[in-house]
């Protein structure tokens with residue numbers, strides 16, 4: 001099977017700091033991959049490089065067999081890479097419905113067909129549990145629901161790769177359970193790359209886990225293997241003897 005995504009020697013400097021340092025990474029289709037690591041390890045920078053929000057200092061990104069390193073973010077979205085980054089894309093003054101209508105319109109050949117837009121918007125809102133809040137201004141939703149709204153906007157793009165950056169932040173425990181169900185369902189039709197600090201969520205969801213530390217991949221493996229990895233315990237989990 002061909003990988004959906006690979007990076008080769010991917011690096012990004014900020015001044016003298018190597019936030020992402022020569023990362024070789026492979027993601028297979030329909031995987032749920034969690035990316036974990038201490039604060040400042042380079043996780044957000046890494047997924048920002050994959051989505052095209054920032055450009056690499058060096059290295060290469062291949063998506064579905066094609067070199068996308070030089071492509072702008074909006075072209076990558078069109079090719080099937082959707083991302084949600086900590087409420088950067090939600091318009092506070094628009095309703096939840098209208099926020100999701102924007103990406104739905106982009107996926108329809110006739111984006112002005114009201115019925116098709118409505119069906120697409122409501123499907124995404126229902127999947128994320130926000131259907132009964134469709135007509136609330138996004139800015140009036142709780143922080144956790146704004147995170148879910150971002151997921152709905154990502155889903156509306158019908159992505160092949162959905163990148164989620166700390167999606168459970170601000171969600172209540174009951175909402176986290178729904179979120180886990182949602183991600184499993186999303187994984188039926190898309191590959192999921194998930195930055196997540198909530199370890200129970202990571203352990204329940206991930207097929208494989210990639211551990212970042214100081215810009216590099218420290219370890220990679222199944223949840224069981226990562227839990228037992230002594231270097232990971234020392235660097236991140238803080239549970240080494």
Ligand SMILES: Nc1ncnc2c1ncn2[C@@H]1O[C@H](COP(=O)(O)OP(=O)(O)OP(=O)(O)O)[C@@H](O)[C@H]1O
Nearest residue numbers: 014017019037038039040041042043044045046212
């Ligand atoms: N635009 C920027 N300019 C300068 N330094 C940056 C910039 N973005 C990130 N950094 C630095 O790069 C390093 C990696 O940051 P990044 O946000 O990728 O880490 P992270 O693993 O996602 O951390 P967190 O878990 O706290 O979100 C940090 O030292 C951070 O301060």
